Amino acid sequence: MPKQINSFSGKNEKGFTLVEILVSLVILLILVVAFVPLFTFVAQAVSNNTAKDTATALANQTIEDLRSLPFIVRNPEDGLIATSSDIPQLGLKNGNPPGSVDPELKKTVNGKEFTIKTDIKWDNSMYYKKISVSVEYPGAFNSTKVVSKFFTAAAEEGDLNLPEAGYIKVKILNQFGEPFTTEPIHVKVEPDAIGQATLDADTDDGENLFGLIESGNYRVSSYVGDKSYSPEQIIVSGWLIQEDIEVFDKETTEVNFFIDYPAKMKLQLKDNSNNSIKGNGILELSWSNGTHTKLFPQVEFDEDNFVNDSGNDFLPDSLLGNLWPGGTYSIKLQDVLDSTTLRAYKVYDMAEDGILKPKLNGSTWNGNLTANETAYLKLEYFTIANSLLKTHLILDPKMIHDFSLGAGYVEFDQTTMRVTRWLDQSGKNNHATAPADIAQQPVINGDTTDNLTWITFNRNNHQILDIASASVCADNFTIFIMAKPDANQTIVQPGEPSNTGITGTSGQYYLLWPEWGGGQGGDGKSHAGQGLSLGTNGISNYEHADGFLPATALFTGNMTPWRVIAVKYEEKRPSIYINSLLKATGNQSIRPGSIYTPSRIGGPGAMVDWGVLVNASYSGSVAAVMIYDTALSETNTKLVNDSLRNRFNLPEEVN
Numbered sequence: 001m002p003k004q005i006n007s008f009s010g011k012n013e014k015g016f017t018l019v020e021i022l023v024s025l026v027i028l029l030i031l032v033v034a035f036v037p038l039f040t041f042v043a044q045a046v047s048n049n050t051a052k053d054t055a056t057a058l059a060n061q062t063i064e065d066l067r068s069l070p071f072i073v074r075n076p077e078d079g080l081i082a083t084s085s086d087i088p089q090l091g092l093k094n095g096n097p098p099g100s101v102d103p104e105l106k107k108t109v110n111g112k113e114f115t116i117k118t119d120i121k122w123d124n125s126m127y128y129k130k131i132s133v134s135v136e137y138p139g140a141f142n143s144t145k146v147v148s149k150f151f152t153a154a155a156e157e158g159d160l161n162l163p164e165a166g167y168i169k170v171k172i173l174n175q176f177g178e179p180f181t182t183e184p185i186h187v188k189v190e191p192d193a194i195g196q197a198t199l200d201a202d203t204d205d206g207e208n209l210f211g212l213i214e215s216g217n218y219r220v221s222s223y224v225g226d227k228s229y230s231p232e233q234i235i236v237s238g239w240l241i242q243e244d245i246e247v248f249d250k251e252t253t254e255v256n257f258f259i260d261y262p263a264k265m266k267l268q269l270k271d272n273s274n275n276s277i278k279g280n281g282i283l284e285l286s287w288s289n290g291t292h293t294k295l296f297p298q299v300e301f302d303e304d305n306f307v308n309d310s311g312n313d314f315l316p317d318s319l320l321g322n323l324w325p326g327g328t329y330s331i332k333l334q335d336v337l338d339s340t341t342l343r344a345y346k347v348y349d350m351a352e353d354g355i356l357k358p359k360l361n362g363s364t365w366n367g368n369l370t371a372n373e374t375a376y377l378k379l380e381y382f383t384i385a386n387s388l389l390k391t392h393l394i395l396d397p398k399m400i401h402d403f404s405l406g407a408g409y410v411e412f413d414q415t416t417m418r419v420t421r422w423l424d425q426s427g428k429n430n431h432a433t434a435p436a437d438i439a440q441q442p443v444i445n446g447d448t449t450d451n452l453t454w455i456t457f458n459r460n461n462h463q464i465l466d467i468a469s470a471s472v473c474a475d476n477f478t479i480f481i482m483a484k485p486d487a488n489q490t491i492v493q494p495g496e497p498s499n500t501g502i503t504g505t506s507g508q509y510y511l512l513w514p515e516w517g518g519g520q521g522g523d524g525k526s527h528a529g530q531g532l533s534l535g536t537n538g539i540s541n542y543e544h545a546d547g548f549l550p551a552t553a554l555f556t557g558n559m560t561p562w563r564v565i566a567v568k569y570e571e572k573r574p575s576i577y578i579n580s581l582l583k584a585t586g587n588q589s590i591r592p593g594s595i596y597t598p599s600r601i602g603g604p605g606a607m608v609d610w611g612v613l614v615n616a617s618y619s620g621s622v623a624a625v626m627i628y629d630t631a632l633s634e635t636n637t638k639l640v641n642d643s644l645r646n647r648f649n650l651p652e653e654v655n
Helices: 018-067 634-647
Strands: 104-109 112-122 128-138 145-155 165-173 186-191 199-202 207-214 216-223 234-236 239-247 252-260 264-269 279-288 293-295 299-301 307-309 312-314 328-338 374-379 389-394 410-412 419-422 443-447 452-457 465-467 477-485 510-512 528-535 538-544 551-556 563-570 573-578 581-585 620-628
Touching (some): 018 145, 112 207, 165 216, 186 207, 199 207, 216 252, 264 312, 264 328, 279 634, 328 634, 477 634, 528 563, 563 634
Parallel strands (some): 165 252
Antiparallel strands (some): 128 145, 165 207, 186 199, 279 293, 279 299, 389 620, 410 419, 443 452, 452 620, 477 563, 477 620, 538 551, 573 581
């Protein structure tokens, strides 16, 4: 009987089983898969070597072509090196040295593109040109760019027989005086002489050698771009400039420029409560490296310049721009006025001995900056002690609807509406206090329709409020009042500056009473007190001393509507502003002493004996009184005016 064979487990003596065939095929497939990458690698390696050989051949051919060019070609007219790119010569088109060579060419070989870049520079001697040829091509592996570089030099046999000529070597140095090698910087050399060409090129490893150039004077410049530069250098339209650089025969003149990556600065201004200050001001930066000093132009800023960074308001780094990272900086701030509290501040000068320095990362800043970094500076100078706002008396406009809104602004009897104390918001506690006599206490009043609240002064009762004497300042100050008189005053024209004259003793309505001698005691012959008489027909500025009470500045016009009035004294010279507009300027006082601010609102507080008893008290309403111990700038005068006007919703068009 024939022997039975299982086709899946037994062996057929006449051939291979199906399992053996499948196993063989799998093994063969594994071998094929294993060898394919090897074949691919070998093919890529062959391709890469072929490309490298091609690049070498292209570079050698380029160098041979360069060697065939004349070393120099001289103009027949003056003997100088020709600069036209149409004349065959060993140099780059529009380059230095000049010549007819294209700095970059592209060639396609066997379907692959090769980029040939040529660079030709003068050697430090007058007899050699340094040549570099690089060939770029796509590699076979991962399509990476491959660069092959080749270097050589060329020289002219014998004497060049050139006219007197030399070199200018331009060096770009960083903050440490080391070559700035990380990026090329564009530099150029411009001759003083007419008819000579301007040379320009990028630096290589922080320098560039220009030549041969005719002996004489040149202007050398380097482009700063987005970098920074040492501040003692001269910059014009983004170019650092050095004039009158002289070139001598067969010599190299070295010109150094200091350029580096910029540092930046953000500045945060803080008050007593660690709140950020936002508002107007002037920032002034100074710099020194021990040898040179530089005072930068003043930079004015306002509330809109501030940016919020991590919950804090900063003056941004864009305000000062790119700063040189070397040397030491000092900050000065003036005319700073916070738009929220309306506090103006004393001048801050970091250079003063004993002054509080800014902080950087919690430590005292030493004035140094670092390239490619932004310094976040915090200045905690803007405290109550450094505030120039001596008193700030104001009301909540809506308290006429809800007396509780007056808490913190004014103390008054809610039955009689008599004011006992007007509370100072400046932080200096220079409150204004009423007399104990109820009849002399002014009254809270208001208009529920217009949402406006004010204090009314009755002339017949001589109602007054006395501001704390610590509010008094002299000679340079600014007073703001928001007021609405209800009677005409007698208009007195200011006369010529004098130490005598008594014209303010009849028909005046003194909203701010001018203290005799400024309240400084003595015989009243030196100092004087300033005051304001306000009527519906105008406002008059008066000064009061012994035998002396003249009008020193006057504005006549319709004062019936609510107005924001400012009187500014600058070096003892008064000016009157209505709704931030300058309306009148008086004469500078010639008194030997000082002119002091008033400390009484509403008038003298009683009849005045000026030979006859005279009523000089104010008749009308007041909603704000502010006294600054400085002559505010025009910008800050407007800021305070606009803040008061907006608070009480006064129409802007009222002048």
